[in-house]
Amino acid sequence: MATQVTKPIISVIGGTQAGIRVLTQLLKQNNLLNKVTLQLYEQEPEVYYPDLLPYMSTNHISSLKCSKHIGSILPKEVNIIKESPSEIDTKNQSLSFESGEKHHYDYLVLALDKQEDYQGVKGIKEALKNPQIPVVNASNYRNAQKYHDHLRAFRGGKLQFYVPAAGKGDLLHTISTINLSLEYLKKKSLNFQSLFKTDIVAQNESPQKIIDHYESQKAQAELQKHFRIYEHEGLTLREVNLKKQTAIYEDSSSKTKSLPFDLLYADPQRNLPAFLKNFPNTQGEYLEVDSSFLNVKGLNNVFSLGHLANLGARNYENLTLQADVVASNIVNQALNEGKLVRREYSEQNVERLYLGNQKIRDSHVRTLNEDWQTVLNYYNRIFVEPFKYKSLF
Numbered sequence: 002m003a004t005q006v007t008k009p010i011i012s013v014i015g016g017t018q019a020g021i022r023v024l025t026q027l028l029k030q031n032n033l034l035n036k037v038t039l040q041l042y043e044q045e046p047e048v049y050y051p052d053l054l055p056y057m058s059t060n061h062i063s064s065l066k067c068s069k070h071i072g073s074i075l076p077k078e079v080n081i082i083k084e085s086p087s088e089i090d091t092k093n094q095s096l097s098f099e100s101g102e103k104h105h106y107d108y109l110v111l112a113l114d115k116q117e118d119y120q121g122v123k124g125i126k127e128a129l130k131n132p133q134i135p136v137v138n139a140s141n142y143r144n145a146q147k148y149h150d151h152l153r154a155f156r157g158g159k160l161q162f163y164v165p166a167a168g169k170g171d172l173l174h175t176i177s178t179i180n181l182s183l184e185y186l187k188k189k190s191l192n193f194q195s196l197f198k199t200d201i202v203a204q205n206e207s208p209q210k211i212i213d214h215y216e217s218q219k220a221q222a223e224l225q226k227h228f229r230i231y232e233h234e235g236l237t238l239r240e241v242n243l244k245k246q247t248a249i250y251e252d253s254s255s256k257t258k259s260l261p262f263d264l265l266y267a268d269p270q271r272n273l274p275a276f277l278k279n280f281p282n283t284q285g286e287y288l289e290v291d292s293s294f295l296n297v298k299g300l301n302n303v304f305s306l307g308h309l310a311n312l313g314a315r316n317y318e319n320l321t322l323q324a325d326v327v328a329s330n331i332v333n334q335a336l337n338e339g340k341l342v343r344r345e346y347s348e349q350n351v352e353r354l355y356l357g358n359q360k361i362r363d364s365h366v367r368t369l370n371e372d373w374q375t376v377l378n379y380y381n382r383i384f385v386e387p388f389k390y391k392s393l394f
């Protein structure tokens with residue numbers, strides 16, 4: 002009687018751009034599905050393009066362009082499991098779930114985004130969930146849609162932007178969203194002939210950095226025609242009082258300050274997902290990975306990339322390279338009987354990145370100077386036509 006050979010299980014946690022890119026690169030290997038089992042753990046059916054959320058939330062592009070159903074990207078042979086594990090046992094190579102189930106893995110890819118964290122801010126979770134309350138952000142697809150609606154309906158009054166400390170939030174994403182918001186509202190102020198009063202509150206950044214798009218004297222003077230900007234530095238958001246419609250902040254000496262708002266944009270802090278808090282080799286709010294081979298240090302069969310990994314530059318061009326390295330190293334381990342022929346990652350100057358003969362883009366999208374269509378074209382190559390383009394290697 003012939004012995005049945007069990008196929009290695011490659012499990013990817015996170016249907017993010019990183020997770021999808023790893024899977025599509027794996028699927029480009031000839032007959033891979035005959036040799037391994039591919040599993041994706043993701044609760045949300047839609048994958049969204051993070052860099053497009055600032056454009057969508059500020060009425061620059063349609064929300065229909067910003068997301069895609071995971072099932073339309075990946076072939077049916079990839080098992081999509083709509084759960085997220087509650088625990089990872091690296092010794093026994095298993096994932097545990099709240100239901101009590103356990104799933105085995107041979108190779109594991111941690112490709113999640115960081116978890117939004119509103120701890121210590123009273124009232125904000127309830128405010129964000131309620132579509133009628135003018136408390137918003139663009140941290141995820143659902144919240145960006147809400148911001149889109151409120152910004153469109155805004156007719157003047159007191160705007161307030163809150164920026165968490167660098168390293169605890171996505172500072173560049175926030176700056177991009179605020180700049181695009183001011184650009185959109187500047188056009189509105191001409192129609193309503195109103196001056197928008199705007200508070201910019203930053204935990205440990207210079208608020209002036211938030212409006213760095215308007216850097217010339219002429220542009221600054223133009224901005225002052227439409228906005229009266231008040232800067233507040235070194236404050237931490239502690240409470241959103243919905244009855245009085247005020248945001249309550251605390252300074253370094255624990256003194257509180259209450260600022261009224263008609264529309265409050267408050268980004269969350271971002272931390273490791275709870276089930277990774279006790280994971281081996283964490284470094285603050287990141288997983289410590291080998292900077293060349295991208296495995297979690299001490300775990301040759303567990304890889305991490307993107308926002309979870311301590312890799313420095315987290316722009317999406319380098320993330321694409323990281324995904325290709327992870328996919329290549331997993332294939333070499335899984336199919337070469339332990340003989341390790343590993344691919345190395347090296348952070349790249351984005352001006353050197355190409356897909357086939359087509360340049361991805363000259364620089365990461367963080368200002369208004371780059372057309373959103375360029376961003377969309379880049380993401381379409383990753384999500385809409387992922388099998389049309391060869392590996393970057």
